[in-house]
Amino acid sequence: MDTFYVNGRWVRSHSTQQVVVTNPATEESLGQVTLGDVTDVEAVVDAARRAGPGWARTPVSERAALLRAIAAELTSCHEEIAQLETAEVGSPITLSRRAHAGSPIHFFASAADLIEQSKPDETIPGATVLREPYGVVGAITPWNYPLHQSAAKIAPALAAGNTVVYKPSEITPLGAYALTEAIDSVGLPPGVFNMVIGDGTTVGARIASHPDVDLVSFTGSTQAGIQVATAAAATVKKVSLELGGKSPAVILPDAPLQPAVQQALRSGFLNSGQTCMALTRILVDRARLAETETIVRDTVAGYVVGDPSAPGTDYGPLASKAQQERVQDYIRRGQQEGLRLLTGGPDRPATLSHGYYLPLTVFSDVPPHSALVTDEIFGPVLVIQPYESIQEAIDLANRTPYGLCAGVWGATRSEAVEVARQLQAGQVFIDGAGFNPGVPFGGYKRSGTGREYGRYGLEEFQQIKGLVFGADATSSASRR
Known part of the structure; x- marks a missing residue:
């Protein structure tokens, strides 16, 4: 062409x-x-x-x-x-x-x-x-x-x-x-x-x-x-x-754990992780860390990575060789940092002989200073970050230069909303909510400026003009 x-x-x-x-x-x-x-x-x-x-x-x-x-x-x-x-x-x-x-x-x-x-x-x-x-x-x-x-x-x-x-x-x-x-x-x-x-x-x-x-x-x-x-x-x-984004999935202590973790994984791996709004950091209370890791292993084992044209495939390849190599470098960096690898790794799955594929990869108990927490990787790589208190969860969620999206799961809607209000993100998904094209979408901090979708997206392309009126000339003449 x-x-x-x-x-x-x-x-x-x-x-x-x-x-x-x-x-x-x-x-x-x-x-x-x-x-x-x-x-x-x-x-x-x-x-x-x-x-x-x-x-x-x-x-x-x-x-x-x-x-x-x-x-x-x-x-x-x-x-x-x-x-x-x-x-x-x-x-x-x-x-x-x-x-x-x-x-x-x-x-x-x-x-x-x-x-x-x-x-x-x-x-x-x-x-x-x-x-x-x-x-x-x-x-x-x-x-x-x-x-x-x-x-x-x-x-x-x-x-x-x-x-x-x-x-x-x-x-x-x-x-x-x-x-x-x-x-x-x-x-x-x-x-x-x-x-x-x-x-x-x-x-x-x-x-x-x-x-x-x-x-x-x-x-x-x-x-x-x-x-x-x-x-x-x-x-x-x-x-x-x-x-860009490095969005947290905040699972509060009394939230139903299994559906929350599974929904967070679906978000984080969407389009093989090549999604700016992906929830790539799973925050759970430390008391439920081991249970979370089990859910992650079991859930990821059930996903199908392979031919994207096949109807049963959950996740396809990375979009380019360059992107595959970039993500591989991050996975190897996580291994060099000594992070605990739950699933995946830097090598193409053995079942696939060609294509820019990588396995779905999750590291656990990752400290906030790790590059896997601070950098937007843009691939199928997630991290689990445990917290000791809800305030620490909020602090960890906001400890990023990005602020595009977040997710919050709570025991009650009001609990989730209270935490969501404290997150520095342009859009927050509550209790596993999905994409809504009428809701304003855009970032805080280094995730950008402006908003897209719905009437907010329309207004982004309209500029404002004010016409300010003085005394009506006809009325003034009649008074004379």
Whole structure:
């Protein structure tokens, strides 16, 4: 693939640099994609800038109808997209159907509903408050949930009246082409949506720094987010960052232990641990540490790691060789630190002869200074941290530079909520609650700025203008 989507047309890249897209389960090539360069960025930004005024004036009803048409098109190719994402990301097909292929349908349909339900004008004493689009939005998305995260940015940005310059990850770009084809099929005005593939240091950095890009929405690692924010700083544009996490699963002393541990494991290993909101630190009272370890061993032994296209597979490979090696290094580091290994290890499971697989790995009784506690590993590696008191559990949970998510299990809902209120995290799952696309999602501390999902995600792409009124000229004249 050597074309990008610019001003309503597929055009060839100005660059000849290519990357091979690899199936992480088979290590076979899925094809080659040509990367863009700065010239390509100039073209997509120019198209988006010129289309901006017309799209901003487009009636809400028309914008909503086009978003629903995109959702319908994605629905019609749901299974094709799911199979494609399993091939390029390595996610089990059940997860691909639900998250990779299913979530984008929801995001486009719900964005249409939200913009129709929102009130663009608000009257307050002496003034009117308007919500307006920013202009050109740069949407830079990650490789772990390529279409989920892309739709979570593109749909509300378009709904709010912005035009979009979209840069998906060059590691998993195939789904981006499928998404772009779906958007192209519904007849958006030229330039409203544009797509360019490229790496972060060239294409991503130029999108972030471009003076004609008014807002950058980025999802990725904290280090990459810092680079995006730095590149954007010179033009003083709005930057929304959804970054890393090292989220705790706090199991309070009287909470039902087995379901809590099993739910925490499911969260921590989701997508082979390549999930920013994964609960990767299991905090339990020391009196129940041995029982927790038994539950962990028994539960992990029942999981199936293997071919992600097989319906019975629970967990697939890591998304790339580089990611596999990064996670292996952390596991070996934990062993070198003398940490107690409950399950797993650094070597590919013996039952799998190829693919970027690693066993599901859990270390126990891990001290808070360990790199396995402090660093976002982004793989199937969890740690158990025992605590002596609820206050210590809260302190351990907050002892991290991250603050994206957390989980709390309690004997009662009120007990869990009381602890949740003290956790420094943008979203807290209570008693095993699952993903809710209407709840605001974003981080505290180094986990980012801004919020996604629901009306909070829509408002992220709207800027506020106040119209302040003086004395009515007609009334003043009549009094004279």
